[in-house]
Amino acid sequence: MNKLKLNYTSLSFIPILVCIPLGYQLINNINFGGFKLFQEFLISAFNPKIDNEIIIIVIKRLNETISIGFFSWLVSIIFGAIFGIISSNIFYKIFNIPNFFYHIVRFFLTIIRSIHEVVWGILLMQIYGINFSIGIIAICIPYIAVNSKVFAEQLETIDYKSFESINQINAPKFSSLLTLIWNPIINTFKNFGLYRLECSIRSTVILGLFGIGGIGTSIFLSFQTLNFRELWTYLWSLAILIILSGLIFKKIKFNTTNKILSIFFISVFFITILFSFSYFLYFIFNTNFENFNSVSSLFKSSSDLGLFDFLKLISETIILSLLSTGIAISLPPLVIGIFNNNTSKIFIKIFAFLLRLIPTPVILLTLLTFNNPSVSLAALTLGLHNAGITSKLLFTNLDSQDKRNYIAMKSLGISKKTSWLLGLFSQQAKSYLAYCAYRSDIIIRETAIVGVIGSVGLGWQLQESLSSFAWQEVTLVLIAYSSIAIVGELINGKIKNSLT
C-alpha cells in the first residue's frame, strides 16, 4: 500500500476536520426558538434605521472611534519603531551591549504582546474607570509590542556586511545606527503603517463593545436592546468608514525624497513622543491612587479556583484556539475551490468582508440567539471572523497569480475544480500556510474576547475574577493566558520559518 504523503496543498485542507466534533456539539446545542431572532437580525441588514437622530449619533460615535484609533495608532507606531530598534540585534551589535539584554527586552515585549488589548482594556477600566484615554492606552500597550516585533524583524534583515562596512568607517555609534536602520524603518512604515491604522480602528470598535466609547459601544447597546435596525446602521457606517479609509490609504504615497514632507514627519515623530511622555506624567500624577489598593491586595486575596478547574480552562482555551485555527485555515480554500465561478466569487467576497467587518463579539452574540454557549460556538465565531481575513489574502494572491498552469490544465479537459486546486491553489499553499501560522498567533490572543462573551476558557474566567475583585485569580489567569500565547508564538514561529 502506498504511504500517505502530505504536501502543502493537502495540509491546507486537513484542518477542516475540526468541523466534525464542532458540528456535533453545535447541533446538540441548537435552540430552535432563537431562529426568529436571528432571522430578524439578518433581515435588518437590508433595512437599517436611517433618520436625523441616528445620523448625528453615528457621526459623533465614528468621530470618537477615529480619534481613539488614530491616536493609539500614532503613538503605537512611533513607540513600536523605537522598541523595534531596541529589540533588534543590530542595536546591540553597534553599542556592544551583551546579548543578555537583547533577550530580556524581547521576552518583555513578548509578554506584553501576548495579552489582547481587550484584556488590557478590561484591566485598566477596572482600575481607572471608563474614559477616552483608557481606550488609547489599552490599544497602545500590546500594539507597541506587536509593531516593535515587525520593525525588529525588518531590522534583522539588514545585511551584516553593511553593518561591518559602516562600523569600519568608525562613525559615532548613533550615526552608524541611524544610517543602517533608516531605510528599513521607512519601508516598514510604508508597507505596514497604514494597515496598522485599520487594525487600530477595529480594536477601538471591539473595545467599544466593552464600554470604552465610540461606535462599538453603540453597536453593543443596540444589540442588548435587540434593536437590530439600529445595529445595522452602525455596522454599515463602520463598513463605509473601513472601505473609505482603504481607498484613501491606497492613494497615499510616501515620498521620502520630499524634504518638506520628511521634516513634517520628523516633527510629528518628536511631538508625539513629547506629548506621550507629558501625558504619561499627567496620567500618573492625576490618578486616584486609591484604586491601586485593590491591586495591592493581589497577594493577600485568596483564590477559589481549584487546580482541576484551572486546567480545564486552560485546555478549553487551547482547544478553542485549535478549532478556530482549523476553520480559519481550511474554510477559505475549500469554499473558493468548491464555488469556483465568478458569481460565487463575488458572494464569497461580500460574505468574507462582512465576517471581517462584524466584530467577533457581535458574531458570537448573534449565534448565541439560537445556540447555547460552548467552546464550539466560540471557535466557530473566531474561526469565521479569521476565515474572513485569510480569505482576503488568498483572493488577493490568487487574483495576482499567473494563470497559465490553470488554463493549460483546463485545456487538457481536467475539471475546473481540479485545475483550480492543482494549477492555482497548489502554488499559493505554502505562503498561505505561512500566513495562517502568523494568523494563529492572533487567534490565540483573540480567544480572550470570545471567552468573555461566550463563557468559555480563560477569557470568561478573567471577566468573572475581575468582577469579584479576585486579584490573585486575575494574575493566575493572565499568567496562564500569556504562557499559552508565548508557547503558541514559539511553535508558530518554527512553522513559519520552515515554510519561508
Add this chain to the structure above:
Amino acid sequence: MNNTVLELENISYKYKDDLILNKINLKINSGEKIALLGKSGSGKTTLISVINGTIKPTQGEVKLFNESFEELDRKQKSKITTIWQDLRLIEDLSAEQNVNCGLLAENNFYFAFKNLLNISSFKKAHKYMKLCRLHNSIYDKKIRKLSGGQKQRVAIARSLIQESNILLADEPFNNLDPKLITTIKNLLLENADKNKTKKSPKTALVALHRLDLLNDFDKVIGIRDGKIFFNIKRNNLKKIHLEKIY
C-alpha cells in the same frame, strides 16, 4: 627612525576547526604600497578584516602607530579605510548618500541625519565621484539601480572621501574596464596629487589577482593557506615565488 604604521604580531585566526590565518607577522611602513597576492581562499580577505578590526584575531595583536588596535579611540581607528571585495554599500541609499557615509566619522549625528534626509551638502562627495569618473546623472540613483562598475567606483569614492592615511583594498579593480583601472589605480596609489584635488592614502595594502597591475607597488606579499610565503620588493618578484602561492 621607526616609521612603521601597521604591525601584525603573530596573528592567527581560527574559524570553527579551520585555521584561516596562521601566525602572521608583518610590518608596514609609512608610504609603502603593498600588493597582497594569493589564490582564492588563501586568507587575503580575512587578513584585511583582521587589520581593520572587523574580525578579532584568535591570537596575536594588531598595532597601529605602535599602539594596540584595541586600545585606539574611534578617531584614530578612522585613519584606516577599506574597500571591500563585495563593496558593502547600502543598497537603499543613493550613490551620493553612500559616498557621504565616508564622512560619518568626522561629523556628528546631525550630519548623518541630514545625509539621510538628502539635505546635507554633497559637494565633497561629488568631487570624489567625479574623480572616480562617475557621471553626475547617477549621483542621486539608488545603489541597486547601478551597474557593477558604477557600484565599484561608488565604493572607491566612499573610501577616498575618508582621506585616511592607510588604505586596505580587496580586489578594488573588479568590474572595471581596462581604461578605468589605470585611472582608479592612480587615484588610490598616487603619493601626491599634483592638482591637490584629493588626499591619497599614503600607505596601501591591496589584495590582487592580476599580476599585470603590480607595477605601481613597492612590495609584494604572497599568502597561501593563511601563511605569508614571501614578503619582497616588487623588483625581486620571480616566477618561483608565484609558483609557491598559486
